[in-house]
Amino acid sequence: MVEIFTSPIVLGLALLGVSLGITVGAVPGLTGTMLIALALPLTFSMEPVSALVLLVAMYVGAVSGGLISATLLRMPGTPAAVMTTLDGYPMARGGQPGRALGLGIGASLVGGLISWMALWQLSEPMAEWSTKLGPFEYFSLVILALALLAGMGESTRARGLLAGGLGVLAAMPGMHPATGELRWTLGMTAMNDGFRLIPVLIGLFAIGKILGDLTGEPGEVSRAKGEDRAWVDWATWKVQFNNLLRSSGIGTLIGVLPGVGANVGSLAAYMTAKRASKTPEQFGKGSEEGIVASEAANNATVGGALIPLIALGVPGSVIGAVLLGALIVHGLQPGPLLFKQNPEAVHAIIGTVLVANVMMFGLMLAGARWIARLSALPQKVLMPGVSICCIWGAYALNGQMVDVLVMLIFGVIGWRMEQARLPLAAFVIGFVLAPVAEEKLCAGLMASGGSYAPLITRPLSLLMLVGAALLLLRKNNISASAASS
Amino acid sequence: MMILWGSGFLSLASGFPDKPITVIVPFGAGGGSDTFVRIFQKAIRDHDLSPQPFVVKNVDGAGGTIGSRTALGAEPDGYTILCLHDGIYTAQHYGNADWGPADFEPVAATGRSGVVVAVAESSPYSSLSELMSVAVRRPPQLVYGTNLGAPNHYSALFLQNGKDGARFRFTQTGGGAKRFNQLKGGHIDVTGFSVAEYEQFKGSGIRALAVLGEEREAALPDLPTAKEQDVDAVHSLMQFWWAPKGTPPERVAYLEDLLRRTMNTSQVKERLAQQHYEPVFHSGEALRAVIRSRSEDLAGLKIKPLDSLPPLHWLALGVVIVCGVWVWREGEIR
Numbered sequence: 001m002v003e004i005f006t007s008p009i010v011l012g013l014a015l016l017g018v019s020l021g022i023t024v025g026a027v028p029g030l031t032g033t034m035l036i037a038l039a040l041p042l043t044f045s046m047e048p049v050s051a052l053v054l055l056v057a058m059y060v061g062a063v064s065g066g067l068i069s070a071t072l073l074r075m076p077g078t079p080a081a082v083m084t085t086l087d088g089y090p091m092a093r094g095g096q097p098g099r100a101l102g103l104g105i106g107a108s109l110v111g112g113l114i115s116w117m118a119l120w121q122l123s124e125p126m127a128e129w130s131t132k133l134g135p136f137e138y139f140s141l142v143i144l145a146l147a148l149l150a151g152m153g154e155s156t157r158a159r160g161l162l163a164g165g166l167g168v169l170a171a172m173p174g175m176h177p178a179t180g181e182l183r184w185t186l187g188m189t190a191m192n193d194g195f196r197l198i199p200v201l202i203g204l205f206a207i208g209k210i211l212g213d214l215t216g217e218p219g220e221v222s223r224a225k226g227e228d229r230a231w232v233d234w235a236t237w238k239v240q241f242n243n244l245l246r247s248s249g250i251g252t253l254i255g256v257l258p259g260v261g262a263n264v265g266s267l268a269a270y271m272t273a274k275r276a277s278k279t280p281e282q283f284g285k286g287s288e289e290g291i292v293a294s295e296a297a298n299n300a301t302v303g304g305a306l307i308p309l310i311a312l313g314v315p316g317s318v319i320g321a322v323l324l325g326a327l328i329v330h331g332l333q334p335g336p337l338l339f340k341q342n343p344e345a346v347h348a349i350i351g352t353v354l355v356a357n358v359m360m361f362g363l364m365l366a367g368a369r370w371i372a373r374l375s376a377l378p379q380k381v382l383m384p385g386v387s388i389c390c391i392w393g394a395y396a397l398n399g400q401m402v403d404v405l406v407m408l409i410f411g412v413i414g415w416r417m418e419q420a421r422l423p424l425a426a427f428v429i430g431f432v433l434a435p436v437a438e439e440k441l442c443a444g445l446m447a448s449g450g451s452y453a454p455l456i457t458r459p460l461s462l463l464m465l466v467g468a469a470l471l472l473l474r475k476n477n478i479s480a481s482a483a484s485s
Numbered sequence: 486m487m488i489l490w491g492s493g494f495l496s497l498a499s500g501f502p503d504k505p506i507t508v509i510v511p512f513g514a515g516g517g518s519d520t521f522v523r524i525f526q527k528a529i530r531d532h533d534l535s536p537q538p539f540v541v542k543n544v545d546g547a548g549g550t551i552g553s554r555t556a557l558g559a560e561p562d563g564y565t566i567l568c569l570h571d572g573i574y575t576a577q578h579y580g581n582a583d584w585g586p587a588d589f590e591p592v593a594a595t596g597r598s599g600v601v602v603a604v605a606e607s608s609p610y611s612s613l614s615e616l617m618s619v620a621v622r623r624p625p626q627l628v629y630g631t632n633l634g635a636p637n638h639y640s641a642l643f644l645q646n647g648k649d650g651a652r653f654r655f656t657q658t659g660g661g662a663k664r665f666n667q668l669k670g671g672h673i674d675v676t677g678f679s680v681a682e683y684e685q686f687k688g689s690g691i692r693a694l695a696v697l698g699e700e701r702e703a704a705l706p707d708l709p710t711a712k713e714q715d716v717d718a719v720h721s722l723m724q725f726w727w728a729p730k731g732t733p734p735e736r737v738a739y740l741e742d743l744l745r746r747t748m749n750t751s752q753v754k755e756r757l758a759q760q761h762y763e764p765v766f767h768s769g770e771a772l773r774a775v776i777r778s779r780s781e782d783l784a785g786l787k788i789k790p791l792d793s794l795p796p797l798h799w800l801a802l803g804v805v806i807v808c809g810v811w812v813w814r815e816g817e818i819r
Contacts, residue, residue, distance in 0.1 A: 037514035037543055044527045131670030135656075158815055162808035168801040175547045175581070178657040179791055180634035182581055183798060189554045192581065193546030258663050312689040314662045321515030321662075328520050329527060333759060337688060398544050400555070420812075434801070439657065442794045446656035447628045447673065450792050 004049060004348055005355055013050055014057040014352060018359045021061020025068075028075045028206045028386065029393015031198060032062025036322050048330040052348045055326060056306075059319045060112065060356035063262055063298055064364065067104040071291075072097055072375045073386065075206040079197055080262035080298035082428050083270040085205065087283065087290030094286050095228070097372040102230035103288055104295040105364045106237065107244060111296035112357030114248035115255065115303025119310060120350050126304075127311035130256045135444035136454045138257075140464035142437040145264075146429075147468035148271035163422040167430025170195055170410075177435045178442030190402040197263075199394045199407035200431060204424055206390050207407060208414025210383050215415075230368035240292050243273055251297030255304020261317065262301040263432055269297030275471070284425075303353050310346060313338055323349065501563060501736050502537040509559075509567045511552020513545040517661070517679065521596070521724055522568050524756045528747050535743050548572065548635055550582045553727075557584055561729040563736030566592060570724050571636040571779065578783045579634040586776050589727035590737055593744045594772055596762035598722045600640045600697040601683040601708070604675050605668050606690045613695040613714040616675060617648045624652030630664050630673035633657050637664075640677045640697060640720040642786050647711060647718030665691065679722055680704060680761035697721065704761050723765075723775070741768045 004010055020039075024030040035058050043051035066081030071088030084104060091100040118126060133141070173184040174194025185191035237244070247269035254265040273293035274283045283290050305317035315321040332342055364371075374382070394407040414424060448454050456462050508526070512518045519541065526539040544552035549572045556567035567589070577585035602613060610616040620627050631638040633655065645651050658664045658673060661682040667673045669690045678686065680702055683693055695711045696702045697720045711718045726744060728737055747753055748766050757764055767775050 033514070040514060041523070041526065041541065044523075044530075131666050134667065134670060134672035156812075156815065158808055158811040162805065162812050165801060165805040165808055169798075169805055172798040172801060178633070179794065180548060180579065180581065180632075180657070189550065189582075192550050192554075196546070258666050259659065308662070308666075312665075313685050314665055314689070315515065318513065318515065321513065323515070325515035325520040325523065328756070328760065329523050331756065331759065333684075398546070398551070399542060400544070400551075422812075434797075438797050441797075443657040445794060446791070447654060449625075449654060 002351075004053075004344065005351055010050060010053050011355075013054045014355050015359055015363075017054045017057025018061040018356050018363060021058040021063075022065035022068075022360065022364065023061075025062040025065020025081075026077045027389045027393065028069055028073075028077050028202050029198065029390045030396070031078055031393075032059050033318055033322075034396060035062060036319070040322065040326065043326055044329060048327065048332060048342075049344055049348045051326050051330065052323060052345060053352045055323060056319070056349055056352040057356040057359070060299070060302055060353065061360055063302055064105075064108045064112075064295075064357075064360045066298075067108065067295055068101065068364075068371055068374075071100045071104060072372070073206075073382070074209055075386065076201060078262075079201055079432075080266050080301070081294070082201065082205075082263060082425070083266045083294035084291060084298075086270070086425055087285070087287045087294075090284070090286035091288075091291065092372075092375055096286075097375045098228040098230040098368060099232065100286075100291060101368045101372055102232040102365070103236075103291045105230070105361060105368065106232055107240075107247070107292040107295040108299040108364075109357055109361040110244045111248040111251055111299035112302060112353065112360070114245070114296075115252040115300040116350070116353045116357065117303075118252045119303040119306055119353060123307045123311040126253075126256050127308050127314075130258070130308065132460065133257065134458070135440040135447065136458055136461045137464070138440035139437055139444060140455065140461040140468070142433050142440070144464045144468045144471075145268050145271065145433060147471040148268070148275055159420075159422050160426045163417065163424070163426035164430035166417075166422070167427035167432075168434040169430075170200065170427075171431045171434040176442075177439035178446070190400065195406050195410070196397065196403060197432070198397050199403040200410045201428065202390045202394055203407040203410025204414035204417075204427065206386060207411025208418060208424070210387060211411060211415035212418055213379060213383065228372075230365060230372065236288070240289065243276070243289050243292050244296050246276070247273060247293040247296040248300040251300025252304040254297075255301030255317070256307045258308065258317065260436065261305075262298045264436070265301040265304075266294040266298040267429060267432065269293045299357065306349060306353065310349065501739060502535065504564060505537050505540045506535075506563070506740075507540050507542050507565045509552050509556045509565065510541055510543050511545060511549035511556075511567070511569055511572075512543065514543050517681065518568065518570065518724075519543060521760070521762075524753060524760075525595075525744070525747050528750050528753045528756075529743070531752060532747075532750050534746050534750075548576055548581060548632075550576050553582065553584070556727065556729060557588060559729050561590075561731035561733075563728060563732050563740060565729065566740060567727040568724060569727065570722050571639070573725065573727070574779055574783050575634060575636050575639050578639075578786070579788070581634055586725075586727075586780060588730060590730055590732050591772050591776055592726040592728050592737055592768070593741050594723050594725050594765065594767040594775060595744055595748055596724045596757055597765050598724075598760070598762050599680040599702045600637075600720050600722065601678050601680055601693045601702075601705070602644060602675060602695045602697065602711070603668065603678055603683060603691050603693045605671060606692055607671070608674070608692075610675075610694065613709075613711055613716055616694060617651050617714075617716050620645070620651040620653055621648060624650065625654040627653050627674045628672075629653035629655050630658030630667055630676040631655055632659055632664075636720075636722055637677050639783065639786070642788070643720045643782075644677075644697065644711065644716065644718040646786070647716040661686075665689075684761060702761070703763075723779070724762075725776075 024035045066078035067084050069075045069077040070081040070084040074085045074089035076082045088100045250269040251265040270293045274280050308314045309320040315324045394403045510519050544555050559565035576582040664676045665686045
């Protein structure tokens with residue numbers, strides 16, 4: 001594996017890929033998928049190994065770059081960085097933008113390395129494990145995640161539920177995730193796919209934030225100078241050790257599942273970290289644990305997502321599919337034999353996950369001092385630039401003006417929700433998880449002939465549901481004891 | 486002579502194409518359709534077959550209907566075309582698109598891919614006739630994983646129609662990788678793959694029972710067809726190129742000729758063979774006949790309405806209304 005990365009050209013490509021990836025990741029609206037699709041035709045004229053290195057490096061960079069705008073501007077540069085906004089931004093606003101970035105960058109590295117280990121050593125058993133989950137297990141997994149979520153943020157339970165419900169509602173129009181029938185499209189073809197994740201997220205967070213800043217009192221926009229250090233000492237990492245391991249593990253496991261991406265991974269890790277925390281009240285106000293959990297998990301999904309490709313030759317994720325496509329165009333035969341016949345290709349993919357994560361760490365840490373100063377830029381310089389990026393990004397997503405419109409509408413919704421103190425995070429969770437839950441429940445019911453029984457007769461599903469029930473009960477106990485004391 | 490020279494002059498003067506040609510792929514980057522188009526894109530560039538390159542534009546979503554709708558409304562100037570397989574027929578038949586093949590100017594069909602019926606390695610069924618007899622004896626118990634409304638669902642419907650009294654329990658599973666995952670894990674009993682998908686997955690714990698072709702597949706000479714096993718089911722996936730209605734005929738002709746020349750390069754032939762596409766090429770009247778017959782095949786299929794599923798969308802609306810009132814009351818009290 002090592003010999004591939006002694007070539008300066010390959011190293012240069014990895015560096016180029018990571019830098020480009022970080023850049024598109026940091027810009028709200030531009031995503032790694034977009035960058036990779038653009039780069040794909042350019043890789044046709046390259047050696048297969050170089051092409052794979054470039055594409056994987058871009059993917060790693062893009063997942064990592066999202067934390068920059070999430071932390072400094074409260075705008076998730078990629079969907080995977082939504083949970084990072086919750087604590088990264090308050091910490092940056094509190095005068096520690098450098099430290100917030102440093103925590104995110106370090107956690108990203110650890111998440112990347114742990115998932116790389118899994119990819120390198122455990123890919124076969126983990127791929128095997130992923131086939132054990134059927135539709136009912138997926139559904140129970142979502143219920144478990146929702147139970148973790150109960151009591152998210154500082155707002156009242158009613159507000160959390162309302163925001164989550166609105167998120168679910170926003171996910172409903174378009175094609176039914178299981179039956180493929182159209183629902184609530186008002187007869188508009190543009191609505192066949194419903195509201196897409198990217199325009200909704202940029203709208204809620206970025207446009208909503210801009211509207212809020214425009215209409216907010218001027219006193220509110222005082223900013224940090226951004227001169228604190230991004231280097232985080234060992235003592236902090238020691239405290240975060242369990243959190244890092246747990247979040248990276250969750251991210252890797254969720255990454256392996258087909259059709260569930262980095263955003264769900266970081267969601268689950270964040271909510272678990274909050275549950276496990278001794279200071280859950282700090283979450284949402286600049287908690288170090290929150291930043292670490294979200295960023296460790298989203299980078300960990302990268303290695304996880306590649307596991308089905310390496311172990312079985314099956315593309316379990318968007319990046320897996322793109323890499324497989326690149327292999328085919330280059331004339332390599334995909335399948336389990338691919339990796340016996342072309343070990344170089346496997347080594348290139350696995351090695352790049354390692355190399356790209358290390359490069360990402362170096363690049364972002366070195367740049368953090370300067371990047372952190374972004375938060376000291378005056379609003380009137382920053383906001384027009386960000387707005388243009390958002391509109392461009394929403395349009396570039398699919399070349400459809402509708403997406404820009406959707407983004408603007410959700411911008412207004414996000415702005416009004418914040419005024420009504422409805423938590424945006426709960427909205428996003430509802431929006432992201434509802435289609436997964438609905439698809440899997442309906443698929444399960446179709447397979448069982450309409451019977452709900454497998455939810456409790458299948459051991460893994462039962463286990464997760466019992467876990468969810470325990471979490472909910474414990475939560476009530478805590479609030480009861482808090483009320484009595 | 487003058488006329489020939491004249492027409493040559495005209496096409497030279499009109500200068501088509503003088504800018505890149507956008508090919509809309511209605512699926513994501515890296516999928517089967519995307520890879521298929523990119524094989525053509527690369528060959529056109531490598532062999533200098535056209536003064537202007539193909540540019541792939543992925544417009545994915547809603548089973549390909551967002552992309553095909555975009556192509557439907559594109560400027561009919563030959564600079565925007567669509568590459569879409571049988572999904573264009575099935576989306577219309579399933580009711581998810583009120584447009585179909587008849588609303589486009591067909592350019593060419595380039596390549597046909599067989600469909601394989603597969604079970605898990607550990608499955609008790611060793612042949613298609615065995616599986617189908619269970620589907621007749623105990624209907625509907627066998628769970629067939631599909632992507633509802635997509636060509637893969639229709640393969641399954643053709644298979645079910647191929648034997649009197651056979652009934653499957655269709656469930657939503659998704660694309661090829663997800664169907665493989667669920668088949669291997671034993672969550673579904675049977676599913677269909679394209680030959681290319683099957684070749685990718687076959688070493689990892691699944692096996693094929695039949696191919697739904699008129700003849701056996703070159704790559705799988707030992708695998709009998711459904712017809713050989715007394716099941717009258719034939720289905721395959723064909724890749725079609727479509728131009729918006731009203732595209733000038735000489736531009737359609739240019740594109741058709743470009744695709745034919747690309748198809749004839751050894752590079753495309755090799756890549757398509759690797760992807761287990763049979764290198765058929767249809768254009769003109771033959772193409773129209775193929776399109777007519779594929780539409781007619783579907784017209785005879787009836788889709789049984791699904792059993793009632795929980796109306797989660799109304800449930801969500803209810804929760805929002807209740808919580809809305811709750812939050813509003815809370816606000817009042819304060």
